[in-house]
Amino acid sequence: MKNGRNSPTCQRRIAVEECFAARMDSVHRSFIREILKVTADPSIISFAGGLPNPEMFPVQAMSEAASRILGGSTGAASLQYSTTEGDPVLRRFIADRYAKRGVEVDPDDIVITTGSQQCLDMAGKVFLDKGDTVVIERPGYLGAIQSFSVYEPNFVTVALQDDGPDLEELERAFAAGAKMFYAVPNFQNPSGVSYSAEKRAAVAELLDRYGVVFVEDDPYGELRFMGEHLPPVYSFRKKPGLLNGSFSKIAAPGFRLGWVVAPGVVRDKLVVAKQATDLHTSTLAQSIMRAYLEENDIDDHVETIRETYGRHREVMVEKIREYFPAQVRCTEPEGGMFLWATLPEGCSSMELFDSAIRRKVAFVPGAPFYADGGGDNTLRLNFSNADPERIGEGIARLGESIREFLD
Numbered sequence: 001m002k003n004g005r006n007s008p009t010c011q012r013r014i015a016v017e018e019c020f021a022a023r024m025d026s027v028h029r030s031f032i033r034e035i036l037k038v039t040a041d042p043s044i045i046s047f048a049g050g051l052p053n054p055e056m057f058p059v060q061a062m063s064e065a066a067s068r069i070l071g072g073s074t075g076a077a078s079l080q081y082s083t084t085e086g087d088p089v090l091r092r093f094i095a096d097r098y099a100k101r102g103v104e105v106d107p108d109d110i111v112i113t114t115g116s117q118q119c120l121d122m123a124g125k126v127f128l129d130k131g132d133t134v135v136i137e138r139p140g141y142l143g144a145i146q147s148f149s150v151y152e153p154n155f156v157t158v159a160l161q162d163d164g165p166d167l168e169e170l171e172r173a174f175a176a177g178a179k180m181f182y183a184v185p186n187f188q189n190p191s192g193v194s195y196s197a198e199k200r201a202a203v204a205e206l207l208d209r210y211g212v213v214f215v216e217d218d219p220y221g222e223l224r225f226m227g228e229h230l231p232p233v234y235s236f237r238k239k240p241g242l243l244n245g246s247f248s249k250i251a252a253p254g255f256r257l258g259w260v261v262a263p264g265v266v267r268d269k270l271v272v273a274k275q276a277t278d279l280h281t282s283t284l285a286q287s288i289m290r291a292y293l294e295e296n297d298i299d300d301h302v303e304t305i306r307e308t309y310g311r312h313r314e315v316m317v318e319k320i321r322e323y324f325p326a327q328v329r330c331t332e333p334e335g336g337m338f339l340w341a342t343l344p345e346g347c348s349s350m351e352l353f354d355s356a357i358r359r360k361v362a363f364v365p366g367a368p369f370y371a372d373g374g375g376d377n378t379l380r381l382n383f384s385n386a387d388p389e390r391i392g393e394g395i396a397r398l399g400e401s402i403r404e405f406l407d
């Protein structure tokens with residue numbers, strides 16, 4: 001008997017842990033998801049999560065869209081298998097929104113994905129062989145480090161300055177043979193930093209010159225509270241890269257709807273990679289989102305989110321100026337959901353975390369965002385999720401914890 005109780009494998013009683021693929025050795029559970037367990041206590045004011053504010057979810061309008069889809073003649077089709085590329089009307093809608101912002105995109109070059117997180121996995125699958133070099137920002141998005149790690153690359157990090165990456169470091173990494181550069185040029189997670197127009201152009205030039213694959217992740221670009229909208233690096237390029245977008249921050253993350261823009265030949269490979277993973281993104285989710293977009297003005301909705309998060313950000317920045325000791329440096333982002341704080345050299349934000357929890361306030365220590373170590377004195381603060389009153393109270397508590405800690 002080959003596979004039964006008496007099979008050789010069964011007699012040897014190999015523990016299932018010994019059967020895990022080697023590639024999973026360097027892929028770890030998300031540190032943030034672990035922290036969220038600690039902060040689930042409602043008495044804790046949490047700046048730890050990366051969650052959009054649920055009050056911004058268009059629940060009523062989505063409920064009506066869902067009823068229209070399921071109650072009408074489209075009901076059965078919305079429950080059927082569909083194409084890997086995704087709903088053509090949704091893709092046209094995304095291309096039209098890019099056009100309004102001056103970015104020319106062919107709807108045929110858009111693939112609807114299961115959240116923009118899936119774009120990272122698809123890019124890894126299509127481009128990365130074991131040992132290939134991926135350049136990422138320092139600090140960088142944890143979800144990308146996790147996603148690419150499955151393909152066993154070698155990570156090289158490049159310092160993120162106030163206006164984008166350190167260009168000398170970036171060029172050095174490209175010249176040393178990097179295959180891919182992953183970046184979040186708008187209101188980056190975790191730092192809130194955005195690339196200046198000059199750095200966007202310079203990064204595009206380097207990418208073109210060295211022929212590096214660029215994965216440009218842009219889930220926060222529409223959440224700008226101040227300053228001028230800047231085109232993606234994608235628009236500065238001679239050779240197009242991959243541009244990822246998402247409905248998570250402008251509508252709701254529970255739909256798990258995102259997209260990737262990629263030129264024909266890359267798009268075709270991405271489609272094959274996605275097909276192998278999930279055949280296609282939920283037809284029902286796409287249908288409801290499409291019905292929502294047809295009947296509602298998403299630009300109005302995004303404006304409401306901008307105003308709300310902008311107010312939250314203002315309160316957080318003001319209270320930080322009031323309560324944090326002067327030695328703590330903080331970014332003051334023009335959009336997005338995160339702000340980044342740097343404690344004096346030698347202070348551990350991991351240790352601060354424990355004393356902050358005693359005061360019932362939480363944040364994410366920065367070290368995990370550094371793919372190759374460091375960042376022990378940094379931390380990430382989210383301002384989208386808590387209301388302004390709790391933001392004020394939380395920052396006051398955190399300020400007390402920091403003062404006590406530094407003393």
Ligand code: PMP
Nearest residue numbers: 115116117141184189246248258
């Ligand atoms: N990229 C970045 C930079 C993010 O912050 C997130 C959300 N945490 C994602 C991708 C994934 O978002 P989603 O899959 O919901 O589109």
